[in-house]
Amino acid sequence: MTSVDSTQIQLVRRPTGWPSAEDFRTATVSYGELTPGQVRVRNEFISVDPYMRGRMNDAKSYVPPFELGETMTGGAIGRVVESTDDDVPVGAVVLHQLGWRDIAQDDAEKFRVVPELPGAPLSLYLGVLGLTGLTAYVGLTRIAPVRQGDTVFISGAAGAVGTAAGQVARLLGAARVIGSAGSPEKVDLLTTKYGYDAAFNYKDAPVAEQLAAAAPQGIDVYFDNVGADHLEAALGTLNRDGRVAMCGAIAAYNSDEPVPGPKNMVKIIQQGLSLRGFTLGDHMDLAPEFNQRMAQWFGQGKIAYDETVVDGIDHAVDAFLDMMRGANTGKMVVRTA
Structure with missing residues (x-):
């Protein structure tokens, strides 16, 4: 196992009104070797969402605000490239909340293994299937x-x-x-x-x-x-x-x-x-019911979707700002792989 550098997006200033590129910075974060029970994931897609704007304010809400100088979080999907946990093996596709970075590393319990669905890009797990x-x-x-x-x-x-x-x-x-x-x-x-x-x-x-x-x-x-x-x-x-x-x-x-x-x-x-x-x-108890019904609807060809895909972790902030201005059709995602 080896150490690795991860490109990550951090909040450095709390926006007043509309966010701007100056409110963020791109940082390089080094991960050391895995400890027992950890996995390393190369993200393929990360999500940018309207609720993230609220987390940029220093205000009490249903989720804690982003900390200044720390890497932001959000939905992401990727593949395990190194693992010390048999339940989350190398090659597995995993869904998690360590977005805004191209490589994520943490305890295996932070990642959920999901199946690859025929004909469905992995990014759909951040959208209509997620x-x-x-x-x-x-x-x-x-x-x-x-x-x-x-x-x-x-x-x-x-x-x-x-x-x-x-x-x-x-x-x-x-x-x-x-x-x-x-x-x-x-x-x-x-x-x-x-x-x-x-x-x-x-x-x-x-x-x-x-x-x-x-x-x-x-x-x-x-x-x-x-x-x-x-x-x-x-x-x-x-x-x-x-x-x-x-x-x-x-x-x-x-x-x-x-x-x-x-x-x-x-x-x-x-x-x-x-x-x-x-x-x-507050309603995650409905997830199993949703997963079953949505998989059935999707498999029957009853679900249409659109994605707006922006390439590169370096353009994640651009994707977020464009999404807030309504430039996307369907789900806005950033392809990091």
């Missing part, structure tokens, strides 16, 4: 359950979670699925590839007007990735006993000032609405 898909599934089965015949609205629909959520909603029995996105190309993709019945560009006109036109009979479920004007529009359109899964609030992530809340909160009372926020860590 936590991204699970997020959509949890939101639409436990948080705001989709019922047969429902009309479902999904904001940020062309992103990683949104593209998964639209398909999951349909597979769970939704009769009509509506999405919002930020460009004509993404709107077209939603209706031609992902099975959305209607979609609109939120930049074209007020969201409330466009949603009302797309859902003249109202909506029953809203999967919220955006907040702000999208949440306000949904509250004004939800039918009696409507349900809202509050997954993200990307409209507020990079704001210097607090983003005003919806002006029509009284609708929650008038319509008997249920709004529930969630983070995935």
Whole structure:
């Protein structure tokens, strides 16, 4: 066994408003020889996700903030290149949370061996087959359950979670699925590839007007990735006993000032609405059920996907910043191998 150098991305300054490249640095970290029970993994793909922006703030949240001067973490998938643990052998494909680096080394228990699926790139374990898909599934089965015949609205629909959520909603029995996105190309993709019945560009006109036109009979479920004007529009359109899964609030992530809340909160009372926020860590008990159903749907050819792939660990920050600006379609990943 040998020592090795790993290229890693570290946070050196907490962003105010939109992050910039100057908030990060690229560092070389040396790993020594493995100790008993450890493995060394050459990452093939790492994930960049909106929630990571919140971890760059020094604020209490559902996950600890990134430490300044330390390598950031996040989803990653790779292959074991050295091992001292028989349960995680050399050559195994492993999923883990030691992203933002090209080589990871730690105790074997930090890595989960996953099978290679025919016809599926490993990066899908960071997207529709992984936590991204699970997020959509949890939101639409436990948080705001989709019922047969429902009309479902999904904001940020062309992103990683949104593209998964639209398909999951349909597979769970939704009769009509509506999405919002930020460009004509993404709107077209939603209706031609992902099975959305209607979609609109939120930049074209007020969201409330466009949603009302797309859902003249109202909506029953809203999967919220955006907040702000999208949440306000949904509250004004939800039918009696409507349900809202509050997954993200990307409209507020990079704001210097607090983003005003919806002006029509009284609708929650008038319509008997249920709004529930969630983070995935509280619902991991649904993972086995999701893995089984998603593997079946994927194997039956019922799941479409898009990925935006950026090459090189040195471009991980660029990928993150582009993702925050909506430059990705589907899941944004960085190919490090």
